[in-house]
Amino acid sequence: MKVALVGIGKIAVDQHVPAIANSDDWELSATVSRNGSVEGVPAFTDLGEMLSAHPEVRVVSLCLPPVPRFDSAMQALRAGRHVMLEKPPGATIAECHALDAAAREAGLTIYATWHSRHADMVAAAKDWLAKRRLRRMTVTWKEDVRRWHPGQAWIWEPGGLGVFDPGINALSIVTEILPDDIHVASAELDVPSNCQTPIGARIAFHHPKGAEVTATFDWRQDGDQIWRIEAETDDGTLTLADGGAVMAVDGTPTGTAAPLSGEYPRLYAEMAALVTKGRRDMDLRPMVLATDALALGRRIATDPFHD
Known part of the structure; x- marks a missing residue:
């Protein structure tokens, strides 16, 4: 096509x-x-x-x-x-x-499209969690905005999402792998004094079965970039690292792959299948969580951001 x-x-x-x-x-x-x-x-x-x-x-x-x-x-x-x-x-x-x-x-x-859902180990993580009861999930998404989004001023304007631009990748994985839907309970948003959108966020979610689910997003990360989800269950702890490319259970790796290596080819393969079958896919759950956090979040003024 x-x-x-x-x-x-x-x-x-x-x-x-x-x-x-x-x-x-x-x-x-x-x-x-x-x-x-x-x-x-x-x-x-x-x-x-x-x-x-x-x-x-x-x-x-x-x-x-x-x-x-x-x-x-x-x-x-x-x-x-x-x-x-x-x-x-x-x-x-x-x-x-x-x-x-x-x-x-x-x-x-x-x-x-939600490219992070197509990271190599996301499907395996979903299958593993489907058989277990979640106790706690901690999401940590920290990266350097100057490295990944240089000169993209629109990110700091209304509608640009700020740190939720990468953070929504984490939310797309969370909504894919959790057997139960969650929603935002509270949030804190770090907003630079010269920007309209946050550079950092801390979010607490409501889980229908009582699990503790939290997320920390930050665009001020120096050194190693962190894209990590840790899920503690009644039968071990699952860790997704490198944005869903690496998975471990109780510290033992179950597979590794290079981040992003297959995500976009899989998106285009899925689009071809949708067109061929005459179907649509507009799953908005990650965006609902992001926009609810922006709506509920208590704003904390921080230092100005300069690219």
């Missing part, structure tokens, strides 16, 4: 372009971006022009920031194209519901 990639930034260049190039399902037929392009691929700066020029493109994959994504996604759906959304799928829950309804009415596929 022919696909157009909209928003040629870091994540598109690092992950989407190689995943498409190495897939038997896809051909990158066009790009839309104000600043970026892919060598050898027709490049546009306007989505409408691309849609008119390339009626053979069946799928539009959107890598834009969350706030402008809705208009582009709706434009693609109205043009009869299937839509694939980089995480988070939008700036608000309401606009995600509107996109899903538009896709359903048009008989089109829309896919809210």
Whole structure:
């Protein structure tokens, strides 16, 4: 299938372009971006022009920031194209519901992707936890924003999510591997005095069976980057490290893999399957947790952030 990639930034260049190039399902037929392009691929700066020029493109994959994504996604759906959304799928829950309804009415596929769910050991962790009673889960997601998101000022503006941009990756894994749904009970948010979104967060969740579930997100991490989930159960402790690529039970590794190595190829394989079967996938649970934490969180002013 022919696909157009909209928003040629870091994540598109690092992950989407190689995943498409190495897939038997896809051909990158066009790009839309104000600043970026892919060598050898027709490049546009306007989505409408691309849609008119390339009626053979069946799928539009959107890598834009969350706030402008809705208009582009709706434009693609109205043009009869299937839509694939980089995480988070939008700036608000309401606009995600509107996109899903538009896709359903048009008989089109829309896919809210959560790449971290496709890390190598997430499925194994889900199977392991399904057979056990959870007592405690601790999520620690700490990284250096200057290393992973250099110069991306939109992250600090309303709708940009701040530290929840990576933190939502952790929430996507948690909502996938837990047998029971959780919701936010309370949160503290560290917000730089010159930003609109948090640089750090501490969250407590309600678990329906009484387990203690907490998360700590921080974008000020020096040294080793930490993407870790630890789940203590009535029958041992499971640890997911490196964003779900490494799993251990009671300290004994059960498998290892390079982070991100297969996540985006799996996303595109899933999108191909959804289009072929005429289905949609708009699981918004990670976004619900993130936006609820932003709604409930007590804001703590911190030092200004300078990139």
